[in-house]
Amino acid sequence: MTLVPNARRLEGHLADALRDRPDGGVRVKPEVMILSRWVEETFTTMELLQGRPAPCVVDPYRLQDLWADALGTVHGLYARTERLLAAHQAREADRLIGQWWNDPRPPWLDEAYFSAIQRVHARLELMGLTTPERLIFKLTTRLQSSDKLSTRLSRKIILDGFHEITAAEADLFEALRAAGVEVIDQQTNSGVATGCSLISFPTLDQELSAAAEWAHDVLDQGAGGLPWS
Structure with a gap:
């Protein structure tokens, strides 16, 4: 069983909470990964088993530099700052298009911006790189x-x-189900009444300590795993 949360901090602390207890309370420890890492590892393994090279996910700072190059020269007193800001905004737009729009060339997309997208991704392909949403x-x-x-x-x-x-994630989960994988969304398939409360903590360490204490209390009460396992 694999849990696929979408937050890196949640990934690490779920894994800590699901470690084997000394009293044997947790009998089976599921593998815990964030979605992006699971996608990358799964696709890479599938490609290598078929004798095909698999692209790596590009570092976000390197990707921003590529976008800055693709947008061209910006003049003025704050040229460098404006260029990096424009590169960041262009990358965010590209990410949203990849996550929510299945058409590689949306009809409403500006021609100049679409050309920049093509230049960036052509360079990524030459370097054997890709973005997280395109890997999905x-x-x-x-x-x-x-x-x-x-x-x-x-x-x-x-x-x-x-x-x-996102639309891209929904398509992936549907393809997994069609391939015979049982995909369960805890947000919509809990089957039990739930509640939530908002608690703030002065520091990150205190927040994580409180979360760990809660997980241990659940296991101490005799559960074979945390509620979502």
Whole structure:
């Protein structure tokens, strides 16, 4: 069983909470990963097993530099700052398009901006790199074109912490289900009444300590795992 939360901090502390207890309270420890890392590892393994090279996810700072180059020269007193700000905004727009729009060339997209997108991703491809949202698309396409379930895929995936699922993620989860993977979204499939409360802490360490104490209390009460396991 694989839990796939979408927050890196949640990933680490879920893993800590699910470690084997000294009293044997946790019998089975599921693998915990954030979605982006799971997508990258899964796609890379599937490609390498087929003898194909797999692209790596580009570092965000390197990607911003590529966008700055693609946008061209900016003149003025604050040229460098304005160029980096424009590169950041252009990258964010590209990310949103990749997450929410299936058409590679939306009809409403500005021609100059679309040309910049093409230049950036052409350079990424030459370097053997890609972006997280495009890697999700690549994995979805690979699953849709495969006629058998990859031995690398988990048979059951539990999504936890996804307050919003993008169109690209929804397509991926649907492709996984079509490939025979049981995909459960904890946000919509709990089957029990739930409640929540908001608690603030002065420091991050205090917040994480409180979360760890809560997880240990749940296990001390005799549970075989945390509520979402």
